Amino acid sequence: MADPSTYRPAPRDIPDAPGVYRFRDARGRVIYVGKAKSLRSRLGSYFADLAGLHPRTRQMVTSAAGVDWTVVNTEVEALQLEYTWIKEFDPRFNVRYRDDKSYPVLAVTMNEEFPRPHVYRGPRKKGVRYFGPYTHAWAIRETLDLLLRVFPARTCSNTVFRRHSQIGRPCLLGYIDKCSAPCVGRISAEDHRTIVRDLCDFLGGNTDSMVRSLERRMAQASEELDFERAARLRDDVAALRKAMEKQAVVLGDGTDADVVAFAHDELQAAVQVFHVRGGRVRGQRGWVVDVDEDPSAGQHGEDTQERVLAGLVDQFLTQFYGQQAELAADADGSGPPVPKQVLVPALPGDSDALTAWLSELRGSRVDVRVPRRGDKRTLAQTVQRNAAEALAQHKLRRAGDLTARSAALSELQEHLGLDTAPLRIECVDISHHQGSDVVASLVVFEDGAPRKSEYKRFEIKEAARHGDVASIAEVVRRRFARYMADTAQAARDSDGEQASGKPGRFAYPPNLLVVDGAGPQATAAADALADLGVTDVAVVGLAKRLEEVWPPAEPDPVILPRSSESLYLLQRVRDEAHRFAVRYHRTKQSRRVAASELDGVPGLGQTRKTALIKHFGSVKKLKQAGVDEIAAVRGVGRHTARTVYTALHGEAGDDVANASGADTAHRPDAPPSDPGTDGTANGQDRRER
Template identity: 75%
Template sequence: MADPSTYRPAPGTIPDNPGVYKFRDQHRRVIYVGKAKSLRSRLSSYFADVATLHPRTRQMVTTAASVEWTVVKTEVEALQLEYSWIKEFDPRFNVRYRDDKSYPVLAVTLNEEFPRLHVYRGPRRKGVRYFGPYSHAWAIRETLDLLLRVFPARTCSNGVFKRHGQIGRPCLLGYIDKCSAPCVGRVSADEHRDIVEDFCDFLAGRTDALIKRLEREMLAASEELEFEKAARLRDDLNAAKMALEKQAVVLGDGTDADVVAFAQDELEASVQVFHVRGGRVRGQRGWVIDKVEETDTAGLVDQFLSQFYGDQAEMAEDAEQTGSAVPREVLVPELPDDAEAVQDWLSGLRGSRVQLRIPQRGDKRALMETVQRNAAEAFAQHKLRRAGDLTARSAALQELQDALGLDTAPLRIECTDVSHVQGTDVVASLVVFEDGLARKSEYRRFAIREGKEGGDVGSIAEVVRRRFARYQQEAAGPVDPDRPGIDPETGRPRKFAYPPNLLVVDGGAPQVAVAADVLAELGVTDVAVIGLAKRLEEVWVPGEPDPVILPRTSEALYLLQRVRDEAHRFAITYHRQKRGQRMTTSELDQVPGLGQTRKAALLKHFGSVRKLREATVDEISGVPGVGRRTAEAVHATLASAGKEREKS
């Protein structure tokens, strides 16, 4: 545990100007980024008595080894620089308001030739337009089912779309007029895109024009005695109106606002956002985050607005999508200290004036109270579901430090696991946990080369040797002091830039011993090694005859199990991928001119490549679709491959 006084800047050297600051750890990695109106006042607060600091702040300043700052002219510049640095360095002590992947959204793949409408969960992708998020996936499907009568756009997967294009017949939705069937050419790509764009306009709130157009067309068809067409348009009109009714009208028409509310305690905070477009609630989302430092509601508002809308604007494809992501009005429970700067920054993102204000009365105040109730309810549910998650993680790290006799808490844990089937397709995984949470961007996988002869022990030795030899190689190479995790020659992230505090191997005493031997051989002395045996969940330490037994209900054991299970999952996934690649290749791939269809027909007819190899040319040519010349090529290729195997 570092002493903050060892890197505290000399008195009077910190400027009394607005700016952005970075805390770095002993490996020069950025662990926290912040902004301040006065750098001197803000940074001085971090070097007060450690015992008086917020628990998370205390952990941050004792993990850091240095602090640096950049002076800017205005608070708007500070906002922009802080957001850029958080995106670039991804500091582990900064709160990130990432979209919760459990929230389903309606995605429209505008980046495809024939855009698709579908339910989606996960990170946002460029070229795809999203509507929502909705509270339940069934709500999206219900709305989509209603609107497909009016906007018969494609909803099938790429595989289904391609298959029906090959067979020349549409799917059931095409027959019941809930899809315009672009797969079989009923509409062109441009016509289908027009349908999709009308659908997007409708969900974006531009509904009046569509309703009026349907009414005009229905009346015109009725006057021309085209009653069947008029009935169809009437049903389309009813479907559109039903979809509108499902979105509650809460504010006057034309209102374009986001309503933000918080519920919090000393360690965590819950945030809820209602997106109101055209006076209707179009979506809702929420997060529960760990508080990095002691922050009031105004501070939470400041953090949330800069990160959330920065990400939304970055994901937007054009000015229109940016305008949809950043509304004309943002309603908050309290204004941040730099409200004017935040308002100017939001206006710059949108390209027009954005108002940031507290609703005082009327419908907007009532809606704010509703959002606050949702935030409080989500916070209460979170507390029931995960009682003191931050506290539990901190307790787990402290218990590991005490049980293993480590100098510091293992803030970075790496775990390796080996996967194979009877010694074939041997692979290994390396997963990374920081502060008790998975850091998937730093996961690595290995195809075992030399170590497979030694079984799991040999494989573990190879993984540890390759991982730490690469770390030493990167540590000895050129380093950019401002971006230590980036290779200055290639501009790409270094794969093994940072060592763990604790290395966990899946296994018992033999696996732990070989990992410790490899580290000693490489001269790595500051990494602790343990093994977690599956049978009794024993923790093995190098050189100790007996394992360490952690209590079954201890947070430390839960953390080690999560780390081990994640390494196992990652290794199994890679092994299946490798095995699948091997099993899908065969000697038939070498036959010139033999496509997948005839290859499948041959394997189905003979049952295996071995039986096909024993067949004559006449027997092979008897398979439907296989001519004499192709049969001769198959027979010659398989015979040649058999001779090569005999030689080897």
């Protein structure tokens, strides 16, 4: 634990101007980023009596070994630079409102020839429109099922779309009129895109005009005595109204706003956001984060609750809308990243600068305010109740987890004779099939919980033919060689004038390294660490058969009680490593098997093999394609396509490929062959399956 007075800068050396500051640890890594109207006043508050600081702030200043700052001209520039540095350095003591990928959205792939709506989780992509987020994926599917009656867009995957294009028959949705069946040419690409645009307009809030248009068409059909069409339009109107009922009107004036609310205690805070578009709640999301009290925010005289709340609002709006601006830049047509209004429970101290920054992101004026009366106040109270409920549920879930995990870590420390509890555990597992496609996984658990962002995969090359023991030694050498390199680089940076501050991928060593296996595997891992000079990492092996814990170079294992939390934790770590390794191995094996029939084709390298398999989905479907279809794959010319066709079909295929007429077996209008009638090729396919 460092003494903050050892690196405290002299007050006269700190400028009395707005800027952004960074605290660094002994290795030069940035551990905290903050902004201030006055750098001198703000930084001075960090070096007050430690007993008066918030526990999180006290831990930060005692972990740091230095501080530097950058002066800017305005508070808006400080906001921009603070967000940029938090994103670049990922400081461990900054509260991060990371976008929870578990929230599903409705994505519409406008970048495809035949766009399709589908449920999606993950980062935004260019050319795709997104609607949501929704709390549950079933809510999207239920709404989409209603809308497909009115907007029959295709919802199938590209693989299914190509398959039905080849067989010339639509899927079930095409037969029940919930898909316009562009796969078989029932509708042109432009007409299908018009249907998808209308769907996007409806999802984007243009609901009333869409319903009125259908009602007018229904009345016109009735006047023309076309009662069958009028009945269909009547059912379409009913479907739209039912879909609209699922999105309750909360603001009668059609307001576009994000309503933000917090519930917090001394250590944690829950935030909930309701996205209101056109007066209707279009989505909801929430986070639970650690409270990071600003040590200088109280200098203006606010009480503690208001100070913490204002700090939470400031941090959340900066990070959340900074992320939304990046997503909007990557995704065409997703709308502005900031709504017209942002309703918050308290205004931060620099609300004017924050408003100016949000207005710059939107491109027009943004109103950030606290609702005082009326419907907006009522909605804000509803969102606040949701935040309070989320915090209470989080505490209930975490109470049991934290108690069990703390007991497990304490038991591991006791049973294995460790100096401290193993707060960071890493586990290595090897996966292969009879010595082929040897891969390894490394999973990370911190405080007894998985940290999936730091999982790593390894392809074993040098030691693959020597068995699991040599493979584990190779993984340990590669992992800790990177750790030693990152440590050396951080030391060199800290000796220079300016350190990079960004932690490497292998920057933090584990307290305990677990390998899947018994004594030989544990000894191999320990020897690899010793060769690198790493002496502060404990190593054990966990054998599957009897769940024995093997220390390296020991004749007898450590037997943990069967009902102990420590054994359960080790099993969880080992099983997670096994799952991650098997998943990687199956991916590599499936790619190798899929491309094996293409081995030896002249002029066909790995890149073209991958492109062909990705385009057709399998070698079986590639065999069903003609030369023209193969040549249509990006990167594959006609000469290469003819070579591939010949290799897959033999001399007869060569004759067909070079024939002037089209191959009837591969004409789009030809009926599919009956599986099982060919005693050679189809029989071979069955054996492969």
